[in-house]
Amino acid sequence: MNEPLLRVEGLRTRFETRGGVLHPVDDVDFDIRRGETFTLLGESGCGKSMTALSIMRLIPAPAGRIVAGRVLLGGEDLLSLPEAAMRRVRGKRVAMIFQEPMTSLNPVLTIGEQIAESVRRHRGLKGAAATRVVLELLDAVGIADPEQRQREYPHQLSGGMKQRVMIAIALAGEPDLLIADEPTTALDVTIQAQVLALLRRLQRERGMAILLITHDLGVVSEMADQVAVMYAGQIVEQSARAPFFAAPGHPYSRKLFESLPEIEKRAQPLAVIPGAVPSLARAFTACRFADRCDFAWQTCREVVPRWIRVSDAQAARCHLLDAEAIQQAPEHAPRPPAHLAQRQRTPAPVAPLLEVDGLKVHFPIRHGLLKRTVGQVYAVDDVSFAIGRGRTFALVGESGCGKTTIGKSILQLIRPTAGSVRFDGEELTTLHGERLRRRRSDFQIIFQDPFSSMNPRMLVGDIVEEGMRALGLEPDPARRRARVEALLDQVGLPRDALRRYPHEFSGGQRQRICIARALAVNPRLLVCDEPTSALDISVQAQILNLLQRLQDEMGLSYLFITHNLSVVAYLADEVAVMYLGRIVEHGTVDEVLGNPRHPYTQALLSAIPVIDPSARREVIRLEGDLPSPARPPSGCHFHIRCPHATPQCRTHYPAVTRLGASHTVRCFLYEADDAAEAGC
Amino acid sequence: MTKFLLARFGSALLVLFGVSLLVFLLIHLIPGDPVEVMLGESSQPADRAALRHALGLDQPLYLQLLEYYRHLLSFDLGESLYSRRPITEIVLERLPATLELAVAGLCVALLVAVPLGTVAATRRGRAWDVGAMSFSMIGISIPNFLMGPLLILLFSLWLGWLPVSGRDEPAALVLPALTLGTALAAILSRMLRASLLEILGEDFIRTARAKGLTERVVIFRHALRNALLPVITLLGLQLGALLAGAVITETVFSWPGIGLLTIESIHRRDYPVVQACVLLISLGYVVVNAVTDLVYARLDPRIRFGDAAG
Numbered sequence: 001m002n003e004p005l006l007r008v009e010g011l012r013t014r015f016e017t018r019g020g021v022l023h024p025v026d027d028v029d030f031d032i033r034r035g036e037t038f039t040l041l042g043e044s045g046c047g048k049s050m051t052a053l054s055i056m057r058l059i060p061a062p063a064g065r066i067v068a069g070r071v072l073l074g075g076e077d078l079l080s081l082p083e084a085a086m087r088r089v090r091g092k093r094v095a096m097i098f099q100e101p102m103t104s105l106n107p108v109l110t111i112g113e114q115i116a117e118s119v120r121r122h123r124g125l126k127g128a129a130a131t132r133v134v135l136e137l138l139d140a141v142g143i144a145d146p147e148q149r150q151r152e153y154p155h156q157l158s159g160g161m162k163q164r165v166m167i168a169i170a171l172a173g174e175p176d177l178l179i180a181d182e183p184t185t186a187l188d189v190t191i192q193a194q195v196l197a198l199l200r201r202l203q204r205e206r207g208m209a210i211l212l213i214t215h216d217l218g219v220v221s222e223m224a225d226q227v228a229v230m231y232a233g234q235i236v237e238q239s240a241r242a243p244f245f246a247a248p249g250h251p252y253s254r255k256l257f258e259s260l261p262e263i264e265k266r267a268q269p270l271a272v273i274p275g276a277v278p279s280l281a282r283a284f285t286a287c288r289f290a291d292r293c294d295f296a297w298q299t300c301r302e303v304v305p306r307w308i309r310v311s312d313a314q315a316a317r318c319h320l321l322d323a324e325a326i327q328q329a330p331e332h333a334p335r336p337p338a339h340l341a342q343r344q345r346t347p348a349p350v351a352p353l354l355e356v357d358g359l360k361v362h363f364p365i366r367h368g369l370l371k372r373t374v375g376q377v378y379a380v381d382d383v384s385f386a387i388g389r390g391r392t393f394a395l396v397g398e399s400g401c402g403k404t405t406i407g408k409s410i411l412q413l414i415r416p417t418a419g420s421v422r423f424d425g426e427e428l429t430t431l432h433g434e435r436l437r438r439r440r441s442d443f444q445i446i447f448q449d450p451f452s453s454m455n456p457r458m459l460v461g462d463i464v465e466e467g468m469r470a471l472g473l474e475p476d477p478a479r480r481r482a483r484v485e486a487l488l489d490q491v492g493l494p495r496d497a498l499r500r501y502p503h504e505f506s507g508g509q510r511q512r513i514c515i516a517r518a519l520a521v522n523p524r525l526l527v528c529d530e531p532t533s534a535l536d537i538s539v540q541a542q543i544l545n546l547l548q549r550l551q552d553e554m555g556l557s558y559l560f561i562t563h564n565l566s567v568v569a570y571l572a573d574e575v576a577v578m579y580l581g582r583i584v585e586h587g588t589v590d591e592v593l594g595n596p597r598h599p600y601t602q603a604l605l606s607a608i609p610v611i612d613p614s615a616r617r618e619v620i621r622l623e624g625d626l627p628s629p630a631r632p633p634s635g636c637h638f639h640i641r642c643p644h645a646t647p648q649c650r651t652h653y654p655a656v657t658r659l660g661a662s663h664t665v666r667c668f669l670y671e672a673d674d675a676a677e678a679g680c
Numbered sequence: 681m682t683k684f685l686l687a688r689f690g691s692a693l694l695v696l697f698g699v700s701l702l703v704f705l706l707i708h709l710i711p712g713d714p715v716e717v718m719l720g721e722s723s724q725p726a727d728r729a730a731l732r733h734a735l736g737l738d739q740p741l742y743l744q745l746l747e748y749y750r751h752l753l754s755f756d757l758g759e760s761l762y763s764r765r766p767i768t769e770i771v772l773e774r775l776p777a778t779l780e781l782a783v784a785g786l787c788v789a790l791l792v793a794v795p796l797g798t799v800a801a802t803r804r805g806r807a808w809d810v811g812a813m814s815f816s817m818i819g820i821s822i823p824n825f826l827m828g829p830l831l832i833l834l835f836s837l838w839l840g841w842l843p844v845s846g847r848d849e850p851a852a853l854v855l856p857a858l859t860l861g862t863a864l865a866a867i868l869s870r871m872l873r874a875s876l877l878e879i880l881g882e883d884f885i886r887t888a889r890a891k892g893l894t895e896r897v898v899i900f901r902h903a904l905r906n907a908l909l910p911v912i913t914l915l916g917l918q919l920g921a922l923l924a925g926a927v928i929t930e931t932v933f934s935w936p937g938i939g940l941l942t943i944e945s946i947h948r949r950d951y952p953v954v955q956a957c958v959l960l961i962s963l964g965y966v967v968v969n970a971v972t973d974l975v976y977a978r979l980d981p982r983i984r985f986g987d988a989a990g
Contacts, residue, residue: 056890058886058889058890087892087893087894088892089892090889090890090891090892091890091891091892091893092892095890095891096890098883098886098887100883103882103883103884104883104884104886104887105884105887106884106887106888106902106906107884107906107980107981107982108905108906108979108980108981109901109902110981117891117893117897117901118891118892121891121892121893122892153981153982155981155982166887169887169891172891173892
């Protein structure tokens with residue numbers, strides 16, 4: 001009776017690459033019961049997606065192959081089915097949605113047609129009957145006006161809508177199990193909240209089990225019934241949600257929690273996992289995590305740990321939990337973390353380093369044969385702020401809000417349409433040519449994607465050195481080399497990195513190279529454009545620690561552009577929240593994140609999945625998507641999604657209201673208060 | 681869509697204007713005296729003066745240009761020096777043969793290239809792929825003036841199945857169409873293979889497979905339609921070249937089309953006819969490319985609706 005819906009036993013998948021044979025899935029077991037949400041948690045490359053694709057038998061052939069194990073769906077082994085029978089399982093009994101809704105739909109077919117295809121295949125319906133089901137499905141996933149939408153093409157929909165369409169396709173076969181591979185990773189946090197809520201509702205209504213793959217502990221906490229933590233091709237811990245979040249059993253799980261940036265950790269460096277994920281090409285004869293574990297001893301390096309039950313609901317593969325193995329452990333305290341020095345916050349200084357005043361960046365929209373300008377994209381619309389010396393200023397907002405454009409226009413990589421940018425008192429917008437070029441050594445940028453922001457055909461040494469050479473900072477080649485080596489030391493890279501190419505490094509290491517490149521010219525301001533959003537949690541912790549240390553040592557100022565509010569909480573001094581090209585709220589981190597006043601800031605904060613269930617707030621669900629900055633709504637841009645909108649909001653843009661020493665907000669809700677206070 | 685059509689039509693007109701201007705200038709850009717080139721070095725000065733007058737070359741340049749466009753707009757291309765017949769008439773006689781050959785060649789090319797490219801891409805690295813790509817390499821390497829005679833040798837002289845040349849019976853179309861088609865097929869199948877391989881790695885193909893669709897539906901419905909987009913662009917360019925390249929093929933097979941007419945007229949120094957032929961071939965290019973864009977828009981909704989969303 002209590003037979004699981006899906007039972008995976010001893011699953012092993014091999015992958016042939018140029019670097020050798022890998023086992024991204026190496027002896028994986030788990031059960032999923034009907035109607036429950038089972039989350040597979042792990043960092044990139046741990047094999048979680050490969051596990052999902054193995055269940056679906058969609059491993060890219062001929063490089064990949066399932067070599068051992070059983071995948072029992074309702075007692076039937078999927079791995080022994082002929083391909084034709086497997087095709088009747090895919091989309092019908094097990095459906096799957098993917099990380100990238102942008103590219104997961106066929107661009108040349110209407111979305112109605114793409115859903116109908118599954119309806120026809122798995123329900124045997126045709127014509128009008130199929131169309132009716134398509135409309136029902138679109139309605140079920142919360143797409144308004146399905147009649148109109150089904151005739152549209154993917155490029156006409158936003159990312160969140162596309163993911164809803166993907167879910168509709170998955171529902172078409174009325175599956176027992178939905179595999180969701182990082183379904184919200186590519187989406188903004190308010191949209192993520194919508195999609196997660198949708199998944200929960202559909203699960204409740206349809207009694208469908210969900211295998212949710214994610215790297216985000218917050219998402220796990222909000223969604224999971226069961227949690228499995230995967231590391232280097234194996235599940236290292238399995239647990240029900242509550243005991244896992246109360247006390248993670250495996251040292252790796254514990255490290256994941258410790259390396260999360262949070263406001264409480266502000267004063268100290270984040271915990272990091274030393275070293276890197278071991279290569280999956282090698283055969284493991286001991287604990288896979290031993291080399292990076294603070295508690296490892298001899299046994300861990302010699303014997304493969306077995307599953308140890310911590311409680312009825314929790315088990316982990318770790319010798320620490322094994323009463324027999326622990327006997328042989330030497331009496332030792334856990335290794336202390338590398339440095340626990342308390343950070344001293346720089347006090348707010350007198351004159352700011354950078355002052356931005358009334359900045360506007362508009363891009364013309366051109367159309368037709370003669371490229372007439374038919375409109376403007378208001379990417380940045382009247383933005384002002386200042387950054388103090390040695391301080392970190394964070395710009396937060398969802399994609400398309402203009403935060404990256406601000407970064408680029410400060411560096412004069414995009415020329416502002418209007419407004420002023422003063423660096424150390426000097427106006428940058430009127431600087432041109434050689435004078436601007438000379439000034440560039442003062443402000444540098446680090447980009448989001450460390451993979452594409454370096455020339456793949458240049459040696460790392462040359463990449464780091466190029467800025468010095470271009471600005472003539474160090475004419476002597478030998479001294480220049482020495483400085484490059486010192487920089488590599490400073491960012492924690494081996495000196496032999498000098499003569500290697502960027503592709504030889506991992507994502508975190510590449511971001512270190514980018515930081516070294518930026519530091520080479522002795523900048524005073526570093527614009528960090530989402531520097532950690534392409535990185536795993538544990539690697540993110542390393543980079544954040546590095547940025548903290550560099551700021552302490554060199555007194556750098558940071559303009560930190562991000563959508564991740566936890567990073568802001570951990571790192572920043574001041575924060576500005578942006579919506580559609582405008583700053584809606586501005587203040588110190590404590591003011592804005594501790595006491596958010598603008599309805600958008602409140603919604604943004606509430607939409608972040610929180611780990612601690614007791615700290616969970618009521619999610620303020622924002623309806624709809626971010627409007628296009630080419631056609632911003634009148635008045636306050638936020639009024640169409642705002643739960644508190646008044647007629648006034650539709651016609652007028654609120655003025656700045658001062659709420660505290662440094663806390664300002666642009667919202668009519670607070671104008672009256674302000675006036676009242678002034679009256680007293 | 682209407683806006684798109686108008687824009688496309690407008691830019692085609694612009695190109696046509698430029699091309700016709702170049703053709704007009706052609707006669708003036710020839711080094712030396714064009715009349716002397718036409719009549720030969722041993723011609724009498726009186727004859728030259730007469731021809732110059734007949735062609736209007738004794739007029740000032742701007743008058744010639746006005747005259748040229750006036751005639752062009754009324755589809756009057758002048759008179760052949762050789763046969764004394766209106767050029768429009770001569771060209772219209774020859775045009776069907778060229779169109780017939782081009783369409784037949786295109787059909788051969790597509791019939792060969794689409795299966796070949798698909799098979800090669802879906803069986804990447806295996807014998808089928810190697811075979812298909814070797815065939816296409818050979819097709820690219822052999823020029824039409826060699827391919828034509830080889831085919832004649834095999835099918836007409838040795839096997840006696842098909843006529844050697846001319847356009848007297850329907851079977852005569854086979855060899856020239858094959859010659860033109862294989863060269864095109866070779867390029868197209870390579871392009872299709874590369875484009876299909878790229879598409880097969882896309883996320884939406886994984887989605888299609890995860891839906892439980894059969895491999896056939898995945899390839900023909902989801903992959904091929906996307907993969908054909910870049911192939912169609914290439915096809916447009918190549919088809920224009922096909923019209924021009926037909927000059928060689930038509931000569932080899934004595935196929936009475938525009939290409940052969942061009943060659944004959946060059947031999948006869950029938951300059952006005954050469955001019956008309958060049959104009960016609962360019963017109964072919966422009967029309968084919970405009971049509972390509974329309975087909976592209978038909979296939980790709982992102983172009984049809986203008987990718988403003990980005």
